[in-house]
Amino acid sequence: MTCTASTVSTADLMFTLGTQAKAAAALMAKAPADRKNQALRVLAHLLRTQGAALAAHNAQDIERAQAAGLAAPMVDRLRLTPQVLETCAQGCEQLAAMPDIIGEIMGMKQQPSGIRVGQMRVPIGVFGMIYESRPNVTIEAASLSIKSGNACILRGGSEALASNQALAALVTQALRAADLPEHGVQLVPTTDRAAVGALITMPQFVDVIIPRGGKGLIERISAEAKVPVIKHLDGNCHTYVDDPCDLDMAVTVTDNAKTQKFSPCNASESLLVARGVAAQFLPRIGAIFAQKGIEMRVCPASKALLAPIFGANVVDATEEDWRTEYLGPIISIRIVEGLEAAIAHINRYSSGHTEAILTRDHLHAQQFLREVDSSSVMVNTSTRFADGFEYGLGAEIGISTDKFHARGPVGMEGLTSLKYIVLGEGQVRR
C-alpha cells in the first residue's frame, strides 16, 4: 500500500487500487499452488509472532471506540485477542493444506465435429469486499483470495482501520515472501465513504462485490453497484417438524437450531409443526424454550397447546412475525396441516437461506429437498450447520441468498469461474 488519503483524492486513490488489483490479478491467476500455500503459511507465522505489534494498533481502535461511546459488545468485536489471531492463523494453514482448485479441468467430451470441449476453473479476477467491525475478516478474505488465485480490494469498518492496516501489512509481507504480487491483497487506506461508492462502480477493475454487514448496507450496495454483488440478506430460517417424526430427535434438533446461539444467520427463527404431532411435540419443546427464556410468538392452534402451560412466554404472532429474523431469544411457531402447507409457508415467508425438515417419511424428505426454494435444504439436522466450514469448503466468505452464480455458503469455488476450453487437430466449421 503506497497511497495515502492525505496525498491523493479518494477517486484517484480507488483508481490506483483498481489498476494495481487488475495487474496483480493476472499474476495471481497463474501463480503456482505452492507459492500461494507458502504465502498462507508465512501469514500464519506472522499472525502468531507479531501479536504484540498487532495489539498496539488494535489498542488504538479500541481506545477510539470507547472514547466514542461504542457499546461494550461492539468494542469486543474489535478485539484481536491471541485466540482470535490463533484462529486466523489456523484458518490460513487449513487453506494451505487444501487442494488447489484453479486449473481443474472438467467434463472434457468429444463432440461430433471431433473437437474436445470441457471447462477449466479459473479465478474470478478481482473482488471487492466491504465489511464492518471484526478485523479478523481482513485475514479471512485475504487468505481465501490468495488460495483462490484472485486479487482483492478490502474495505473494512472505519472503527477497525488501524487494526486492519496492521493486518494488511502482514498480508503484504507474506505475499512478498512468496514472490507473489504485493497488490494481490489491498486494503482501502481511508475511512472516506466515497471509497465505497467508487469500489462498487468500477466494472473495469472489479468483477464482483461481496458485502458483509447489516441488511441496510447490503441493500444499499446492491442498489448502487455497477458490478455483480454476492448478497447475503436475512436468514429467516425454518425448522419443520413433520408427521411422522422421531420426537426425541425433533426436540433435540429444534432446540439446537434455535438456542445453540441466537445471533448467527443460520439459527432457526420459525418453527412449523405438523398438526398430527403438535400435541406431543409442542409441550416438550415449549418446556425447553420457556426454561431458556425464549419468547414464543404463536398461531392460535399453537396457543391452545402452549399458553395453558407456559403462559408468560407465549404471545400471539402477527403476520410480520412470519417474516422476521429475530437474532435473539424469540421464535415464531405455527401449526400446519402437513408437508404441503409447510413448504408453502416456507416458500412464502422465508428469506431463502436455510430450512430443515425433521421426518421419518422418505417421500416427505425427498419432496422437501426438491421443492423448498432456499440456498440450503436439510433433512433431520440443525439449520445451524449451514456454514462453509461445516460443509467442508475450508473457509467461507459469506452465505449467498441469491440464486445467481453462488448460492449458500461461498468458499473458494464461489470465487472462481469456468471457462470453456476446446482442443482440436485442425477442425474447421462446415
Add this chain to the structure above:
Amino acid sequence: MTCTASTVSTADLMFTLGTQAKAAAALMAKAPADRKNQALRVLAHLLRTQGAALAAHNAQDIERAQAAGLAAPMVDRLRLTPQVLETCAQGCEQLAAMPDIIGEIMGMKQQPSGIRVGQMRVPIGVFGMIYESRPNVTIEAASLSIKSGNACILRGGSEALASNQALAALVTQALRAADLPEHGVQLVPTTDRAAVGALITMPQFVDVIIPRGGKGLIERISAEAKVPVIKHLDGNCHTYVDDPCDLDMAVTVTDNAKTQKFSPCNASESLLVARGVAAQFLPRIGAIFAQKGIEMRVCPASKALLAPIFGANVVDATEEDWRTEYLGPIISIRIVEGLEAAIAHINRYSSGHTEAILTRDHLHAQQFLREVDSSSVMVNTSTRFADGFEYGLGAEIGISTDKFHARGPVGMEGLTSLKYIVLGEGQVRR
C-alpha cells in the same frame, strides 16, 4: 395470455405477467421430465402443422416492415419460412431427447459432524428475455425454458409482434397439452417500450435478464437492470498462429475462422502471427484473404510482408483496429514476438469471447489455455466452433462474456442454480 395493452396500463400488465410467471415457476420447477418433454414434442408437432396460420401472422409483420421501408436483409430476418419452422421443430425434439438435469445431485460428501452435504441442480426460477427481429428466438427461448424447468417472460422485437404472438400461442397450447402451467412461457403483448423498463426492474419476480441484440441494447439494459443480466457484448475474437505450427493447418483454420461467415460473433477479427513463422505464413493466408476480397489492416512488420504482394487489400492498422469487431470482410493482422506477446495482446484488446492458438508446442498450448482470460480458449481449431450446439449443450440462449454465473455459450445449465442439500440423522451443532 389474457391481458392486452388496450385494457390495462403497461406497469399493471408487467406486474400481472410477473405474478403469473412466479406462480408458474414453482410448478415448472417440480414438473416431471416426461411432461416437459411431452410439451416440447407437442410444440414441434404444432410448428410443423400450423405453418399456414403462422404464415398469415408472419405476413402481417413483413408487410408492415416493408411499408416502413425496412432494408431487405432485415425483412428477411423476420421470415418464418418452412425451413426456419422445421429447424425450430427439430430443436424442440432434440431438447426433448436430452437428459433432464433438474434434480441432479452432485458432490454428496460426509463431513466430520456426520452430516452429508451435496448440491442439487434446480431451475433459476423466472428469466426475462429481450431480443430483436428474428421470431424463431421465441421458440428457442421457450423450449429451453421448458426443458430447464424455468418460467420466462419474452419480449421480442416490435417488428415481429404478430409472428411472436402466433408462436407464443402454440407454446401455450403445448404447455396445456402436457398439463404444465400455461404461464410457464409468456410473451409481452405490447410494443410499449416501458414494458422493457418494467421487466428489468422487477427483482421480486424476475431472477435474471438475458438480452440478445446490439451492443447498445445490452449496455443500456445492463446499466438500468435491477436484476442480474447474462451479457453478451462484442466478439472481438483472435486467432494466434504460433511458432512452431503446422502451416497447412494454420492456413486452413485461420481461413475458416475469418471467412466461413462474417457476421457471427465467433468469427475471428484479429490475426496474430509469431515472428518466426510470419514470412512463411502471411503470404499464404494473404492470398486467400485477397482472393476473397478481405481488407487486411496490418502492423508495420506485416505490411512489409503483405503490401508488396496484395497492395490494394492492405491498409495500416490503427490502435482502434485492435479493439474492433468488424463483422465483415476486414481483419486486423499483427506480428508478435511469440506466445507471451500474443497472450498480452489478447488480454489487453480482446472482448473476452473466444481465442485460438494454432501450435505444435505442447507447453505453449497449455500456457495459452491457462492464461488467456476469455470465455472460450481453443487449441488448433476454429473460433467459429464457439457455439452451444457445437459444444454439445443441446441449445444455446446466448454466449456470456461475463465471468459471473455463466461464461461462454449458455445452455440449460446456465439457466439453473445449485442449492445445498444436507442429510442428517439428528446431528446438532456443538
